[in-house]
Amino acid sequence: MVRVDEFPDEFREDYLNREMPAFDESPFVLGPPLAERRVSLISTAGLHRKGDRPFTEESGDFRIIPKDLPDEDLVMTHVSSNFDRIGFMKDADVAFPINRLKELAADGVIGGVAEYHYSFMGATEPDKMAPSVAEIVAAMKADKVDAVMLCPV
Amino acid sequence: MSLVREHSEKIKPPRALWCGFELGRPFGAPNEPDFQRRVLAEALALLERPEGPILDDFPDGPPGGFTGADDEDNEGWTCPVNFGGGEEPDLEKDPAGAVRREMALLRSWYGLALENNGKTMVGVSGIGIEQCVDYLSAFALDPDAPPFRTDIPRYNFFKLCVDDIKAYYFEAATARPGPATDKEVADWYYGQSAMGEFLLKLNDICSRLDDPVLRKMSDRRLIPVHQHHLKS
Structure with missing residues (x-):
């Protein structure tokens, strides 16, 4: 089990009190009904295609994960040892629910699944990811994405 | 989320x-x-x-609860192999031999995991698992031993070797049906296996290196925080 409340005291306090990015306002936009939205996933689990570059310490870069990548070709090179990987070993959807997303699209709950999805390695200063985000936004616009699910680990 | x-x-x-x-x-x-x-x-x-x-x-916890051990219907995870008995290589003198012996004992469970999961997380280092063991054992003798890959930073290659071996042990150890939590398997891996003991030694070596990244990794990248009581 890796729950924050089970971390030893000093680490738990450090983790919970970690400085977070502060924003003056919380942007809030409305959009089309969910059943018309094309959804993309962004994971911070350090996921990528087998054979793609592994993630490095403090990196703010990202990897592209195509919609139809076979489950067995998705691997994880997150630098942290402090979260569970057994779940992902058995079933990638526990962290990156691409198959569940396709099912929701087939059932008409969402409009569709984006062609491309993305992963960062989350143990990084948020500022370092900012340039990558601009790139992803451009790619998502081209992919007609209008809903994004951020999936942490 | x-x-x-x-x-x-x-x-x-x-x-x-x-x-x-x-x-x-x-x-x-x-x-x-x-x-x-x-x-x-x-x-x-x-x-x-x-x-x-x-x-x-979200109103509910995950199916099966958080720990197998707390669930009355389930006896919790237990390791499928017994590392004790037989000829055990000396970890100090021959860490690669001690780890290889354990990996051989786990091999059929790893094969079962591969079949059940339809995939494996082993392989991110880009070299074979045996070579991962070789590199870590060379690193223990001399941290400047040449890494087997030069297209990525040394610390990165080192960590990927550590992750590949950990994935091998964890996949093998959770091949049997039934829930297994990270803490249960980690208690066994870091606390009871020769590889766990070897990792604690590698972590100690990293903590004394000039390389700032490897030194920093010895804080909590190599040994999870819930196993820090094992550090010397």
Whole structure:
């Protein structure tokens, strides 16, 4: 089990009190009904295609994960040892629910699944990811994405 | 999705669904597609809410509860192999031999895991698992031993070797059906295997190196925080 409340005291306090990015306002936009939205996933689990570059310490870069990548070709090179990987070993959807997303699209709950999805390695200063985000936004616009699910680990 | 409510309270994203699941399992539990779909649908449904910021709480824990051990219907995870007995190579003199012996004992369980999971996380180092053992054992003798890959930083290659071996042990150890938690398997891996003992030694070496990244990794990258009591 890796729950924050089970971390030893000093680490738990450090983790919970970690400085977070502060924003003056919380942007809030409305959009089309969910059943018309094309959804993309962004994971911070350090996921990528087998054979793609592994993630490095403090990196703010990202990897592209195509919609139809076979489950067995998705691997994880997150630098942290402090979260569970057994779940992902058995079933990638526990962290990156691409198959569940396709099912929701087939059932008409969402409009569709984006062609491309993305992963960062989350143990990084948020500022370092900012340039990558601009790139992803451009790619998502081209992919007609209008809903994004951020999936942490 | 939010796994740490305290963090989401500070960041105030426009829409978030907090789930009290284990870190690493934002959609609850593996091989529970109905539950995963429910979590995903509930999070996506926040998109239709007209006002925010929203930080909702998902009402349920993952199927099967958090620990196998606390569940009356389940006796908890136990290691499928016994490393004791037989001729055990001396870890100090021959760490590679000691680790290889354990890996041989785990091999048929690893094969079963491969069959059941239909995939493996072993292989991220880009070299064979035997070579991962060779490199770590060379590193223990001399941290400047040449890494087997030069296209990535040394610390990165070192960590990927560590991760490949850990994945091998963890996949083999959880090949049998039934829930297994990270803490249960980690208690065994770091506390009872020769590889765990070897990792503690490698961690100690890293903590004394001039290389700032490897030194920093010895804080909590190589040994999880819930195993820090094992560090010397």
